[in-house]
Structure formats: C-alpha cells, structure tokens
Amino acid sequence: MEINLVAAAGTTLINPSCCFKSTFSSSSSSSSSSSSSSSVVCQSSIMHSKDQISHDEYQKTADWLMSQTKHRPQVAIICGSGLGMLADTLKCQDSFAYSDIPGFPQSTVQGHAGRLVFGELKGKTCVCMQGRFHMYEGHSLAKTTFPVRVFKLLGVETLIVTNAAGSLADGFHPGDIMIIKDHVNFPGLVGLNPLSGPNDDKFGPRFPAMSSCYDKDLRCLALDIAKQQGVSGFMQEGVYAMVGGPNFESIAEARLLHRLGVDAVGMSTAAEVVVATHCGLRVFGLSLITNKVVKSYEDSESVNHDGVLEVGRLRSLTVQQLVTELISRIEINNNDDSKNAV
Numbered sequence: 001m002e003i004n005l006v007a008a009a010g011t012t013l014i015n016p017s018c019c020f021k022s023t024f025s026s027s028s029s030s031s032s033s034s035s036s037s038s039s040v041v042c043q044s045s046i047m048h049s050k051d052q053i054s055h056d057e058y059q060k061t062a063d064w065l066m067s068q069t070k071h072r073p074q075v076a077i078i079c080g081s082g083l084g085m086l087a088d089t090l091k092c093q094d095s096f097a098y099s100d101i102p103g104f105p106q107s108t109v110q111g112h113a114g115r116l117v118f119g120e121l122k123g124k125t126c127v128c129m130q131g132r133f134h135m136y137e138g139h140s141l142a143k144t145t146f147p148v149r150v151f152k153l154l155g156v157e158t159l160i161v162t163n164a165a166g167s168l169a170d171g172f173h174p175g176d177i178m179i180i181k182d183h184v185n186f187p188g189l190v191g192l193n194p195l196s197g198p199n200d201d202k203f204g205p206r207f208p209a210m211s212s213c214y215d216k217d218l219r220c221l222a223l224d225i226a227k228q229q230g231v232s233g234f235m236q237e238g239v240y241a242m243v244g245g246p247n248f249e250s251i252a253e254a255r256l257l258h259r260l261g262v263d264a265v266g267m268s269t270a271a272e273v274v275v276a277t278h279c280g281l282r283v284f285g286l287s288l289i290t291n292k293v294v295k296s297y298e299d300s301e302s303v304n305h306d307g308v309l310e311v312g313r314l315r316s317l318t319v320q321q322l323v324t325e326l327i328s329r330i331e332i333n334n335n336d337d338s339k340n341a342v
C-alpha cells in the first residue's frame with residue numbers, strides 16, 4: 001500500500017490545536033532551537049505542560065474542602081446559566097466562595113454566582129457548583145474541568161450537569177428540558193481536550209471510551225419522573241454540542257449544526273463530561289432550552305444572555321423538582337474515594 005507522506009506530514013503541521021495554542025502562547029522558552037515540524041509538536045507540548053494540573057493540586061483542594069466541611073458528597077451538580085437555584089434546596093449547607101477555595105478558578109459570567117455548596121438532599125449528600133467555568137472566560141480546559149476531578153477525590157459517584165442551550169431541532173421550544181443522550185465535543189474534535197497532555201493514570205485510562213457517557217438508566221429514570229410529575233409534555237431527549245463561544249452562532253453555523261444532527265448547542269458541559277467519564281463518574285445531563293437558534297436569514301430574532309437567564313428563572317422550579325427526585329432515587333455504591341484517595 002502506498003503511503004501519502006505529504007498528506008501525513010500536513011496533518012501534523014496543520015494540527016488545529018497547535019495553531020490555536022501557539023497563537024495564544026505568551027512565551028515558549030525552549031522551543032526556539034527546534035526544527036520546523038518538531039517545533040510545532042514541541043510548542044504544543046509546552047502549552048500542554050503549562051495547562052497541566054498535577055494530581056497534588058487536585059488533592060490539595062479536595063483535602064482543604066474536607067477539612068472545612070463534614071459533608072462527604074456522593075452526588076455533584078453543576079448548575080448552568082440561570083439554574084443556580086438548584087443549590088438552594090440543599091439542607092444543612094456549608095458553602096464556600098470560589099475565591100476562598102485554594103486552586104479553584106473564578107466565575108466571571110452573569111448568572112454564575114461562584115459558590116460551592118455542600119448539603120443534604122433527600123437522604124443524599126451533595127455538592128453543588130453555583131456557577132461553572134467556560135473556555136471563553138480564558139480558562140484552559142483543564143481549569144474549566146478542575147472541579148470534576150476534585151469531586152472524584154471527595155468520593156462523588158454521580159455527576160449531574162445542567163446547562164442553558166439553544167435549540168436546533170425543529171420540534172424543540174424555549175422552556176423545553178432536553179435530557180442529554182450524547183454530545184458533540186467540537187473543541188475536542190480539533191484537539192482542544194481537557195485530557196490532552198500526559199495522562200494521569202490515577203484518574204483514568206489514556207484512551208477512554210465515550211460511547212455511553214450519559215448513563216442510560218438515569219436517562220430512563222428521569223423520563224419516568226417527568227411523567228409522574230406531569231411535565232413530559234416539554235421533555236425532550238437529544239444531542240448537545242459544545243462550541244467555544246462566547247458569540248452565539250451565525251446562521252450558517254446554525255444550519256451546519258442542524259445538518260450534523262445536533263439538537264441543542266451551548267458553550268459548556270462536554271469537556272466536563274469527558275473528564276467525568278475518564279475518571280469513572282456516572283453522568284446525567286440536561287439542557288434547558290432557552291432559545292431557538294436562528295437558522296433563517298428571514299428571521300429578525302436574536303438571542304441574548306439576559307433572555308437565556310430569564311428562561312432559566314421561569315423553568316427553575318421544574319428543573320429543581322426533576323433533579324431533586326432523580327437524586328432521591330439514585331442508588332449509591334458508597335465507594336468512598338475520599339478515604340481511599342488515589
């Protein structure tokens with residue numbers, strides 16, 4: 001078989017992750033002496049090592065939290081834009097501003113309060129992020145997903161991710177709740193992946209599978225609960241795509257996503273789920289559909305963040321009731337990773 005060396009070399013040289021990373025690289029002390037193709041590889045690994053977070057750093061944050069609260073959470077919840085009220089239902093709360101937690105990034109987005117709340121919910125111990133981190137805030141993907149590995153070290157078994165998203169699927173409407181069946185991790189497809197760089201075997205394997213990252217049993221359970229709660233009329237199930245943001249989609253981008261089979265789009269979640277799946281957490285995800293993504297040049301509507309937050313407020317009670325009931329029915333194995341710290 002003939003091998004196309006030019007195409008093979010081209011693949012290395014135009015690796016989008018390298019292009020992106022070298023564009024934003026502030027300084028690279030040791031790459032200047034390398035030859036052209038190896039310097040691309042070298043620059044990329046320098047960026048990775050700068051972004052890399054050591055196991056000790058995750059552990060330090062987990063140890064600090066365990067020294068500040070007696071709660072040992074089994075379930076973690078990440079609240080999407082405008083969905084921070086999920087944390088308010090926790091009983092016997094201990095809460096921490098992100099700015100007080102060693103190693104934690106800071107939230108900069110309106111609708112993301114920046115608090116980590118521990119507490120009890122229906123007999124389960126939970127930890128809830130009132131505010132998440134996004135790539136477009138300038139965080140590396142390792143930083144945006146930092147809390148997920150900390151949760152693992154705290155002994156969490158199940159991660160519930162929520163987000164606000166725009167819909168592409170024709171039958172979806174603002175106010176619908178979409179159970180995430182699968183995702184398209186667009187940053188990951190071009191090499192921007194929180195797992196890039198040396199693999200930390202203590203968390204998981206070099207090549208984790210993503211074919212069942214949204215737990216099927218939890219998805220079925222959530223649909224059952226929605227029926228019982230009389231809200232199945234606006235429940236959906238579908239594919240979420242993570243894009244980099246911070247701009248909303250152009251019409252051509254919206255049409256492309258639609259053609260690709262994406263049902264809802266947002267600027268978060270997939271990276272967190274990749275890291276959670278890598279370290280063996282069970283994941284449930286939901287998107288609150290806050291707007292339709294404009295797909296027609298005839299449509300004069302346009303989306304804005306205030307509108308996104310407003311729909312979050314309007315549907316907050318429904319989301320809260322669904323998630324609360326789901327948590328009450330989750331079975332816990334009691335693998336106490338906080339005692340058997342990896």
Ligand SMILES: O=P(O)(O)O[C@H]1O[C@H](CO)[C@@H](O)[C@H]1O
Pocket residue numbers: 079080081109132134162163164165245266267268269304305308
């Ligand atoms: O994904 P969450 O954090 O819910 O936020 C969504 O809402 C914001 C846009 O309004 C973006 O950050 C998008 O990702």
